Structures are given as structure tokens and as C-alpha cells.
Amino acid sequence: MKIKLIDIAHGRSGDKGDAANVGIIAYDDKGYKIIDKYLTVEKVKKHFHGICFGEVERYELPNIRALNFVLNNTLGGGGTVSLKHDAQGKTLAAALLRMEIEVNGNELN
Amino acid sequence: MKEKIRIASGQGFWGDLIDAPVKQVTEGEIDYLVMDYLAEVTMSILQKQKNKNPQFGYARDIPDLMERILPVCKEKNIKVITNGGGVNPEGCANAIIEVANKLGIKNLKVAVVLGDNIKDRIDEIIYEGCQLNNMETGESILPVKDKLLSANVYFGAKPIVEALQNGADIVITGRTTDTGLTLAPMVYEFGWDWNNYDLISAGTVAGHILECGGQASGGNLLADWESIDLVDIGFPIAEAYPSGEVIITKHESLGGKVSFETVAEQLVYEIGDPEEYITPDCVADFTSIKLEDLGNNRVRVYDVKGKPETEFFKVSCSFADGYSASGQLTYTWPKALTKANAADKILRERLQNLELEFEEIRTEFVGYDSCHGPLSKELSEDDINEVVFKIAVRSHDYKAVERFGKEIAPLILTGPPSVTGFAGGRPKPSEVVAYWPALIPKKLIEPSVKILEL
Numbered sequence: 314m315k316i317k318l319i320d321i322a323h324g325r326s327g328d329k330g331d332a333a334n335v336g337i338i339a340y341d342d343k344g345y346k347i348i349d350k351y352l353t354v355e356k357v358k359k360h361f362h363g364i365c366f367g368e369v370e371r372y373e374l375p376n377i378r379a380l381n382f383v384l385n386n387t388l389g390g391g392g393t394v395s396l397k398h399d400a401q402g403k404t405l406a407a408a409l410l411r412m413e414i415e416v417n418g419n420e421l422n
Numbered sequence: 423m424k425e426k427i428r429i430a431s432g433q434g435f436w437g438d439l440i441d442a443p444v445k446q447v448t449e450g451e452i453d454y455l456v457m458d459y460l461a462e463v464t465m466s467i468l469q470k471q472k473n474k475n476p477q478f479g480y481a482r483d484i485p486d487l488m489e490r491i492l493p494v495c496k497e498k499n500i501k502v503i504t505n506g507g508g509v510n511p512e513g514c515a516n517a518i519i520e521v522a523n524k525l526g527i528k529n530l531k532v533a534v535v536l537g538d539n540i541k542d543r544i545d546e547i548i549y550e551g552c553q554l555n556n557m558e559t560g561e562s563i564l565p566v567k568d569k570l571l572s573a574n575v576y577f578g579a580k581p582i583v584e585a586l587q588n589g590a591d592i593v594i595t596g597r598t599t600d601t602g603l604t605l606a607p608m609v610y611e612f613g614w615d616w617n618n619y620d621l622i623s624a625g626t627v628a629g630h631i632l633e634c635g636g637q638a639s640g641g642n643l644l645a646d647w648e649s650i651d652l653v654d655i656g657f658p659i660a661e662a663y664p665s666g667e668v669i670i671t672k673h674e675s676l677g678g679k680v681s682f683e684t685v686a687e688q689l690v691y692e693i694g695d696p697e698e699y700i701t702p703d704c705v706a707d708f709t710s711i712k713l714e715d716l717g718n719n720r721v722r723v724y725d726v727k728g729k730p731e732t733e734f735f736k737v738s739c740s741f742a743d744g745y746s747a748s749g750q751l752t753y754t755w756p757k758a759l760t761k762a763n764a765a766d767k768i769l770r771e772r773l774q775n776l777e778l779e780f781e782e783i784r785t786e787f788v789g790y791d792s793c794h795g796p797l798s799k800e801l802s803e804d805d806i807n808e809v810v811f812k813i814a815v816r817s818h819d820y821k822a823v824e825r826f827g828k829e830i831a832p833l834i835l836t837g838p839p840s841v842t843g844f845a846g847g848r849p850k851p852s853e854v855v856a857y858w859p860a861l862i863p864k865k866l867i868e869p870s871v872k873i874l875e876l
Contacts, residue, residue: 323644323683325637327692330558330857336690338683340645363796374696374709377686383694389784393463393855396746396784396814398792406644408794 314418319410322348326406329383331391332367333402335409338379343421345378351414357382360412364405382409423664424453427611429604429628430659433457434635436464436481436506442635442657443487447494450673452659453611455495456603458633459484459506465597466740466855468508469541469572479510480594485517488592489525492518495591496527503582503603507594509539509572515594515874522876530876533585535595537869540737540862541573547866554737554860566741566858573739575862578702578731579625580616581869582606588873597738599701601629604660612664616703623706623728624666626699630706631670631688631723632658638670638688640678645687651677667724669716682715685723689713702736702864705729734861743856744781745823748814749830750788752843755807761838762787762811768837769813772829778822786812810843816854823851 321344324337337352339345358369367386374381388402389395399405430452432443436459446455459481472479484506495502507514515532522530540547544567548554554563574597583606585593593606605625608614614621631638638658640650656676661669672680689708693699696708710727753761766785773783788810791798815826827849834841 323687325642325644325687325691329692329694330859334690334692334694336687336693338686338690360797364794370694372694372696374690374711376709376711377689377713379686379690381690381693381696389782392857393746393852394743394816396748396782396816398786398788398812403642404793408797410644411794411797 315413315415316421318348318412318414322410324406324410326402326404328388328391328401331386331388333384333387333405335382335384335405336379337382337406337409338377342378345375347414347416347420348380349373351416352380357409360409361387364408423613424611426661426663427453427607428659428661429454429456429607429632431456431632431635431657433459434633434637435459435461436483438635440483440487444490445673445676446657447491447498447500449656449675452500454607455500455502456632457502457504457506458600458603459504460508460597462738462740462857463855465509465574465738466571468510472509477513480508480514481506484514485521488518488521492522492525492527496530501586501591501593501607503593503606505595505598505600505603507534507596509596511535511594511596512872518592518594519874519876528876530592531588531590532592532594532874533588533590534872534874535577535581535585535593535598535869536872537867538575538577538596538598539573540575540867541570544570544573547862550866552862552866554862557859557861563739563858563860569741571740571742571855573737575735575737575867576702577735577869578602579606579609580703581871583610585871585873586610588871590873600633601626601701602703604629604632605703608662619704619728619730620726621666622704624668624726625662626701626704626706626728627708627711627723627726628660628662628668630699631685632660634688634691636678637691638684639672639680640684643684643687645683650679653677666726667722670721670723671719680719680721682713682721685713685721700732702731704731733864735864735867737860737862739858739860740855741858742853744816744818744854745820745851746814746816746854747823747827747849747851748812749827749849750810750812750843751830751833751841752808752810753838754840757803758806758809759787759790759803761840762809764838765811765833766813769829769833773826776825778825779819780815780817780822782816784814788812820851827851
């Protein structure tokens with residue numbers, strides 16, 4: 314079955330030079346198992362096609378049920394160089410939460 | 423030794439809620455007020471202000487704020503620590519002394535942390551063998567060396583601790599890490615050993631939670647933001663214990679919220695590898711942090727682990743790198759998006775016909791897909807009420823950027839219909855400030871502390 318990431322997780326994003334960081338936090342342990350399994354580097358890279366033009370790095374923080382993604386080459390140069398409306402990537406956590414994931418029904422229980 | 427201290431965050435950036443620090447000192451008990459005023463871009467702005475007037479170059483909100491809070495801080499023995507000294511911490515301290523004089527306050531020690539500003543020492547530092555290569559690209563600094571607007575070393579908590587040991591009531595620094603402002607009072611009050619990296623990391627993590635003000639107490643929260651009173655948001659407070667355990671909380675009388683979610687979101691904000699959170703004081707491991715929501719706006723942060731500090735300070739240099747400008751117009755139904763696209767095409771052709779050189783021209787449709795790009799939901803043209811056509815350019819040719827600014831308004835009378843939203847005059851070129859991050863061996867830099875007494 315299909316679930317929306319926004320129903321099982323929240324998060325926050327910001328800038329690190331021309332890279333954006335997107336931290337995604339699951340609301341509970343089940344949710345963390347799902348994001349840990351399904352939010353792979355490949356899946357996140359594909360999701361941000363046309364937004365992130367560099368490598369995606371993935372880090373795990375199981376202690377707070379979180380994953381941290383660093384999206385390189387994303388902010389149009391970063392800082393005051395960037396001409397982007399969202400030059401600091403502040404809205405990219407919400408953008409990642411748009412994702413829908415196909416899970417097994419028993420993973421939700 | 424005190425059994426606990428309460429450290430309150432008063433500002434998350436220069437431009438934050440003006441009354442937040444006032445409420446932190448009046449609405450409940452705290453021992454320290456810490457305020458972060460410096461973003462990377464701030465240093466270059468402050469340097470420009472100082473170039474125009476040598477007395478400026480610090481966050482000029484500070485004297486006004488001090489006038490409001492100094493009597494309370496003095497009465498309650500609250501110490502104030504801030505990096506709002508920018509590129510002129512001495513000027514900031516002098517302004518505070520002036521305010522204290524005006525208020526008739528006696529026995530005040532204001533400490534100034536100096537030595538972070540290395541703009542005038544670049545040649546000497548290169549001569550001493552530190553190349554200041556760009557730590558991200560590896561490029562040599564030589565081509566930009568003479569264009570630098572600012573160059574500052576990020577200090578940690580050490581010089582602030584020295585200031586506190588000298589009896590400072592107020593500590594004004596230049597470029598100090600946001601985390602160092604919060605860590606310093608813990609090291610000072612609890613006598614923590616600099617080599618106990620778990621404790622130093624615990625204080626650093628508390629600093630990371632506090633450094634963006636209201637972002638840890640309900641602001642910018644993607645979780646249950648709708649249920650929180652944000653009008654009178656209380657900024658976060660770190661209640662620190664000698665064991666390294668910290669409770670994140672806020673004043674009861676104020677709005678906002680402190681929960682697992684509010685703290686967790688701030689923990690992941692602007693981090694890279696969570697096992698390597700590098701500061702001048704330690705390398706904290708964010709994967710070791712344990713969080714426990716105790717209810718009643720109290721979240722326990724404990725069991726933090728860390729590793730030794732590195733041998734380097736980070737240096738942040740800024741330099742002028744051309745000009746940019748941005749303009750916008752609003753198009754409405756019917757066919758709002760088609761009109762905005764047409765305006766973009768017309769404007770770009772006009773710029774081309776003028777043979778102007780730009781390094782980048784960027785068009786975005788605000789209210790449609792400017793933030794989430796290809797991830798945005800596609801709407802049928804009939805469902806779009808209005809779209810803001812935003813176009814920005816960047817160039818090293820000032821005249822090209824200036825001329826671009828003159829080409830926006832004419833679209834109102836000579837472009838697609840049902841257009842409005844041109845206010846505030848022609849967009850003016852603004853200077854693009856680019857960054858040069860580098861590393862410098864700690865042994866080349868000597869922070870110093872100066873005490874001004876009243």
C-alpha cells in the first residue's frame with residue numbers, strides 16, 4: 314500500500330554553502346524503520362531531480378529516529394550568490410515529505 | 423559549585439524578535455543570556471559599516487537592548503554573552519559602557535574577546551606557511567586575496583571562559599561559534615576539563631539547540647505547528663547540570679512549545695555528518711545524543727559523546743563578486759502562468775537585444791513552483807488565480823545589472839495584460855558577497871581578552 318511520507322515524519326532543512334541539508338524525523342519507531350528502509354540515496358536523488366545537481370549523502374541518527382541528507386550542488390551557488398527564491402533550501406524538507414512510499418501493510422503495525 | 427545553571431537564548435540572528443531577550447530576563451529566573459547575531463553575510467555587512475564609520479561594525483541593536491535589560495541583569499546577576507561585537511567588539515563594549523553610565527550603573531565589567539579578525543594579517547599568515555586554500559574546492563586564495571571584505575577566525579568557548587574567570591558581567595565577542603556562547607558558562611560554572619570531550623560535546627549540543635532562538639521552541643516547526651501559540655513565543659532555555667545533562671525548556675508564562683519534535687528538528691538543522699559535528703572546542707557525535715520528552719515543555723538531553731578538537735580553526739573570508747538584482751510582477755487569471763511565461767520571454771529578448779552580459783538569469787514563478795520546482799503539483803491554467811513572475815540576474819558588469827532594473831516596469835504598459843505589483847521603484851544592483859572558507863592552524867592565532875570596567 315501507498316503511504317505519504319508527511320504522515321509518518323517531519324523535518325527541517327537549511328543551507329551549508331551550495332549544499333542543502335534535509336533532516337527527516339519519524340514520529341515513532343515504526344516510522345523510523347520505514348524511512349530507514351525506503352529513503353535510500355538513489356530514491357532521494359531521483360526525488361530531487363531538477364533541484365539537486367550533485368551527490369546525495371545520507372546519514373543515520375537512529376537515536377532521534379532521523380535521517381540527514383546532504384544535497385550537494387543544490388542552492389544555485391548559496392549565500393548571496395544564489396538567485397533562487399529559496400536560496401537557503403528552507404522549504405526542501407517539506408519538498409521531501411511530498412514523497413509517497415509503497416510499503417507492506419504489516420510494516421505499519 | 424552551582425547545582426545547575428539556566429542559560430537563555432535571546433536572539434537567533436541579527437534581526438530576530440527585539441523583545442525576546444527582554445522577556446528572557448524578566449519572565450523567569452535565568453543565570454545567563456546568550457545572543458547569536460552573526461550569520462556569514464553579517465560580517466561583510468558589518469565590515470562595510472565600519473569602513474564608513476570606524477565606530478560602527480557591531481550589531482547596533484545591542485546598546486538599545488542593553489538600555490532595557492541592564493538594570494534587571496544587574497539586579498538579578500544575569501550575565502550576558504553575545505557575538506554581536508562583529509568586526510568591532512571594542513566599539514560595542516564602549517557603547518555598552520556609555521549606556522551603563524547613562525543609567526547610573528556601577529561596578530560593571532565588560533569583557534571583549536579580540537583576535538578573530540585577521541583581515542589585515544592575511545599576507546603575514548600566508549608568509550608563515552598557511553595557504554588558506556578554499557577548504558571545499560582546494561583553490562588558492564591568491565586571486566581573491568586583495569578583494570577580501572572580511573576575514574574572521576571562528577573562536578570557541580575558551581576566550582569567553584577566560585573572560586568569565588576575570589569577573590566579566592558582559593562578554594562581547596567577534597566571530598565566535600554560536601555553540602561556544604552556550605558552552606562557555608557551563609565550563610566556567612562547573613569547572614569542566616577541556617579534555618573531557620563528552621562534557622564539552624554536551625555543552626556544544628546544548629549550544630546547537632539554542633543557537634537559532636525560537637526554532638527550538640516551536641518556530642519553523644514542521645510537526646504540530648498549528649497547535650502552538652507562536653504570537654508570544656518563549657525562546658529556549660538550557661538548564662544545565664554539572665554531569666553534562668541538559669534540560670531544554672522555556673519560561674512558563676510565554677508561548678511556544680518545547681517537545682521531542684521541536685528539539686529534534688533543531689538538532690538536524692544545518693548539520694552534515696552527524697558523527698562529526700566540528701567546533702573549535704570538540705567534535706561532537708550527534709548520533710550519541712539521547713532525548714527524553716519529560717512533558718511540561720521540558721526535554722532532557724543526555725549521554726552525549728564527543729571526540730578531541732581538531733588542530734585547526736575555521737576561517738570565513740568574504741569577498742565582493744559582482745552584482746545582482748531581482749524584480750517581480752504579478753499576473754492574474756485568465757492564463758496567469760502563460761502571461762508570466764510570455765513576460766519572461768519578452769524581457770529576455772529585450773535584454774539580449776541590448777547585448778548585456780549576465781553570468782546568470784533566473785526566472786521563477788512564485789505562488790506556482792518557485793520552491794519545489796518539478797515536485798510541485800501541476801495545476802490546470804484555469805485553477806491558477808495569480809502568479810508572481812520573479813526574475814533575477816547576476817553579472818560582474820554593474821551597468822548591465824543596473825539596466826536590467828530599468829526593464830521591469832516597462833512590461834506593465836508593453837507586455838501581457840492583467841499585471842500589477844510593481845512597487846518600490848526600480849530594482850537596484852546589490853553587491854554579491856561570496857565566501858571563502860579555509861582552515862588555519864590554531865597555533866597561529868592567539869585570542870585575547872580585554873576587560874573594560876565601570
